[in-house]
Amino acid sequence: xxxxxxxxxxxxxxxxxxxxxxxxxxxxxxxxxxxxxxxxxxxxxxxxxxxxxxxxxxxxxxxxxxxxxxxxxxxxxxxxxxxxxxxxxxxxxxxxxxxxxxxxxxxxxxxxxxxxxxxxxxxxxxxxxxxxxxxxxxxxxxxxxxxxxxxxxxxxxxxxxxxxxxxxxxxxxxxxxxxxxxxxxxxxxxxxxxxxxxxxxxxxxxxxxxxxxxxxxxxxxxxxxxxxxxxxxxxxxxxxxxxxxxxxxxxxxxxxxxxxxx
Ligand code: V4E
Numbered sequence: 018x019x020x021x022x023x024x025x026x027x028x029x030x031x032x033x034x035x036x037x038x039x040x041x042x043x044x045x046x047x048x049x050x051x052x053x054x055x056x057x058x059x060x061x062x063x064x065x066x067x068x069x070x071x072x073x074x075x076x077x078x079x080x081x082x083x084x085x086x087x088x089x090x091x092x093x094x095x096x097x098x099x100x101x102x103x104x105x106x107x108x109x110x111x112x113x114x115x116x117x118x119x120x121x122x123x124x125x126x127x128x129x130x131x132x133x134x135x136x137x138x139x140x141x142x143x144x145x146x147x148x149x150x151x152x153x154x155x156x157x158x159x160x161x162x163x164x165x166x167x168x169x170x171x172x173x174x175x176x177x178x179x180x181x182x183x184x185x186x187x188x189x190x191x192x193x194x195x196x197x198x199x200x201x202x203x204x205x206x207x208x209x210x211x212x213x214x215x216x217x218x219x220x221x222x223x224x225x226x227x228x229x230x231x232x233x234x235x236x237x238x239x240x241x242x243x244x245x246x247x248x249x250x251x252x253x254x255x256x257x258x259x260x261x262x263x264x265x266x267x268x269x270x271x272x273x274x275x276x277x278x279x
Pocket of ligand 1: 025027029082093113115117220251253254255256257258277278
């Protein structure tokens with residue numbers, strides 16, 4: 018992809034009956050809908066020693082989230098350093114800031130560093146094999162993406178372009194698939210996700226190419242959240258968290274105890 022490392026500034030919210038209505042009223046446009054499948058990988062110790070959880074979820078416990086989304090490896094990890102915004106600490110806690118990279122060399126380096134193994138492998142596939150990383154969660158998502166014009170954000174500084182979405186089916190009446198990167202400039206994306214295990218969650222998202230754009234992106238997300246009267250909370254679970262709660266309670270408990278699942 019043209020841009021393989023971006024900072025995602027995201028706020029999750031509950032899907033309400035009127036969410037899409039409010040989105041349209043606020044000038045939102047349905048941009049695309051598509052589906053994808055995520056397979057999260059980590060150290061999962063079951064076939065090493067039966068009840069031994071030593072070393073299990075070493076990546077997640079370090080707040081590293083390695084997944085294969087369809088055929089692409091992606092790694093999410095927190096943006097380093099203090100992120101200063103002008104918003105209140107309570108509002109600020111609702112906004113997640115993660116780097117998402119598809120750069121295999123970077124993924125290999127970061128994952129190997131956390132696992133304490135050598136990074137002398139040529140691909141993520143090879144690292145996964147050598148380090149015995151295994152799938153621990155797998156599910157499909159159907160995503161509807163709306164685009165909202167940004168408020169109170171200077172385009173150039175806030176959001177600096179985004180790659181197109183592979184496999185996205187562009188909704189009828191919405192011109193230009195190729196223009197999507199351009200469409201998203203200076204805008205807030207609203208993703209409405211329905212997972213194949215029955216959990217629905219919304220996400221406001223601004224994608225930044227540079228760390229210095231993050232504070233303004235946070236403000237843009239917060240402005241839209243209040244404009245749309247979205248219900249967010251630090252206890253609102255991600256799809257992954259709900260999947261684990263329902264299908265891998267052992268792993269879920271471990272991550273909750275370690276405070277890595279918000
Ligand atoms: C669990 C987790 C992460 C992996 C899942 O990331 P998420 O943004 O929920 O996935 P998705 O499918 O929406 O990906 P996108 O297409 O937007 O890239 S990343 C960080 N966490 C931990 C975490 C946390 N600490 N707090 C909350 C509220 N959620 C997740």
